[in-house]
């Protein structure tokens with residue numbers, strides 16, 4: 599019997615249904631094995647690029663102070679002499695003050711909450727710190743917006759770190775609501 603072009607026989611329909619079921623079965627069985635290395639790779643790339651950028655920005659801020667010293671002929675231990683130098687000097691000092699806080703929160707949030715989420719916050723933090731530095735070297739007022747943004751991100755990391763630590767130490771059993779809430783975010787098998 600001849601069917602119009604858009605129709606298929608019952609046999610073909612059954613074939614297609616079976617094939618679809620096989621594909622779904624395959625995906626549901628192997629998606630874990632496929633997704634875990636992919637997300638591990640993504641997290642590794644995020645984490646490594648974050649630390650490369652962090653090293654780069656610390657060096658960049660320091661170099662800017664060195665260049666400003668040369669430009670305005672202000673030798674150590676002097677830290678005064680020109681407003682632009684003073685702002686550059688303070689911008690670098692302020693970023694350095696916050697880096698130990700940032701790094702500790704980043705690692706605790708990364709280990710106990712989720713590496714990818716922490717790395718994303720960290721990248722945003724570095725971006726706000728770069729804007730802080732550049733804003734501050736131009737005018738004192740220019741530092742404030744990025745500073746507030748960076749403070750929000752730090753508090754966000756405090757929240758993630760606390761949530762991760764609470765889930766880890768207070769509710770180690772995976773049956774609690776906290777663990778259940780955090781489970782999809784936790785690194786499966788990575789920690």
Ligand SMILES: CCCCC/C=C\C\C=C/C=C/C=C/[C@@H]1O[C@H]1CCCC(=O)O
Pocket residue numbers: 699745746749752753756
């Ligand atoms: C453990 C987490 C620590 C998170 C750090 C939290 C807060 C620190 C960040 C921001 C502080 C901003 C303070 C801004 C001062 O109001 C600005 C003074 C401006 C006075 C003016 O220019 O006239």
Ligand SMILES: N[C@@H](CCC(=O)N[C@@H](CS)C(=O)NCC(=O)O)C(=O)O
Pocket residue numbers: 688689691692695741745
């Ligand atoms: N060391 C800082 C501690 C507080 C802080 O981070 N202040 C922010 C907002 S006023 C800032 O941008 N300070 C400028 C600076 O450290 O030169 C200060 O002396 O102000």
